[in-house]
Amino acid sequence: MTEASDEALVRRARGGDAEAYGLLVERYQGRMLAYARHMGFAPADAEDLVQEGFVRGFRNLGRCGDPSRFDGWLFRIVSNLLRSAVRRRGRRPVVHDQEVLGRIPSSLPGPEERAEGEWTRERVREALDGLPADQREALVLLYLEGRSVSEISEWTGASPSAVKMRLKRGRDALRVALAPCFEEEVE
Amino acid sequence: MSHPVPVLALLLASALPAAAARQAPPEARVDAAVWTAVEPVLSAARRDSLPIDALRSKVFEGAAKGVAPERIRVVVQEMADDFRSVRNALRGAGARAAGDAAAGAPVPAPAPAPGEVVAAAMAVRQGIPLDAVLRLWRARPDGVAGSLEVPLVVLTEIVRRGVDVPQAEALMGTVVANRVPAHVAAQLPGRLDGALAAGTPPGQALDAAVRALNLPRPPGRNPGRRPIR
């Protein structure tokens, strides 16, 4: 038995078939939750926001112009919710600027230890947490969600050149914040 | 990077307490029956110089929540008892510490600030051993009044999140002794939550939080987790 296509499920759900929408939820819940985690949300917060995204998706299914591209449409809804939540939670303290890194060399593990592993992952998470939300969003969509610049532009409402600028600034900031993680690879 | 604050929000926010202040005094919201029940407790607390604002606040809270007068009295009495015993213990510990430092010379013991007494009582009530609280009190550098309120709350919070008491106490002792600013120490529970949410065990999560905040490490602790190979 072949799986029902997104398009078929959307059409059934539009007709009031909640079960069909339930299949779409099961199909995309993991991806949406992972995306929220990539944007820095703790598991419980990610669940609440993604849940809200699915509920809004169902309410507004009539506005999903191309049911065969339900995933992108849903992504956009969740993206918007995450962005609003980021705005509301306010700024977070930025830990890793160059000045800080310069002052804590004695506490850094040796190169072999910082090459990989949890230490590095923590630095990456912190560096992402320190980015402005729009830069983080662009980097996450490009690198972790595999989206193109034009898709990011379409979803975020920013022009392609603005998206490229966010990507550039985000990359530059990460290179600075993660300098110790680049050393052994780049030097 | 800038931290823009909407001017309107600030204007609004600063207007709010002013609006609250124009309202009737808080005492007017509390039934006479409640005052009758709690007044003896409050009078005794006043005479004993306990943190009276915290006790009055509990009265207002109970009244706002519609709690029966007798229940409010019992809760306020328990709080006053907790305050008294912890305040006396802090005074005793402070006197010993001062006496040690001055080699027997009579030095007035540092008096705990009301916020410190409240935080210490809350810590003990939530399961932090009184001895740990007293050691933290002794670790306090001289002449920094009120400095222990936030560290005590943070100690309570990190223990509540599963860090064992000795590890939490050692860290907070270092935090206090090194005069780590309160706004940095206050970030520890949130940092810990982040690492715990990622599945890190509490002890390691605390180490990660310490590194992330670049806090001084307690003596004897390994300055950085070594990956297992």
Place this chain on the structure above:
Amino acid sequence: MSPARKGDTRREEARLRALLESVRAPEWAPPGFAARVMARVRREGRPAWRRALDWLLRPRAVRVTPAGALLAGAAAALVLWAAPWSGGPAQPGEGPAQAGAGTAQVVTRFVFVAPQAGSVHLTGDFVAWDQQGVPLDDARGNGVWMVDLPLDPGVYQYAFVVDGLEWSPDPLAVSQVDDGFGRQNSVVIVTQGA
């Protein structure tokens, strides 16, 4: 660009990709998540005119203010301008002093999500537990209620009052404590940043 520089750029790009890849979250949902979503879809996922009838139903708080993987766990009352000890750069001209008109107060943000509430008030020991303490504003009409309140540095207990009746702790607070009366209060630590 020289071939050597191009090579560096490519290596940097590959390294950056690998670093980001190292924090990729699994595409996984906790057991029961889809069922919870569908329960809400069945309850709330109705056209607007039908949902208007639900307006008076009991509000439901949803955690939104989140915590990053390493940062700020569940800080619901966000103490603004907090910066790490070792230091971000100084922020001249910014900070609590602006908010407090020369006082040492710190603007603290409280957020509560209650999509079906008609009003939300913040109360706590900073307003002597006045039920009408500080009204939150749902400026966008999306159920996210918020207020920025200048507070003196200290440790406070507080709660939200929804529709003038229902007491709720802040699900996003750094801590909840037993209030002695059978409910929970939330705790906020207000500190002055660097």
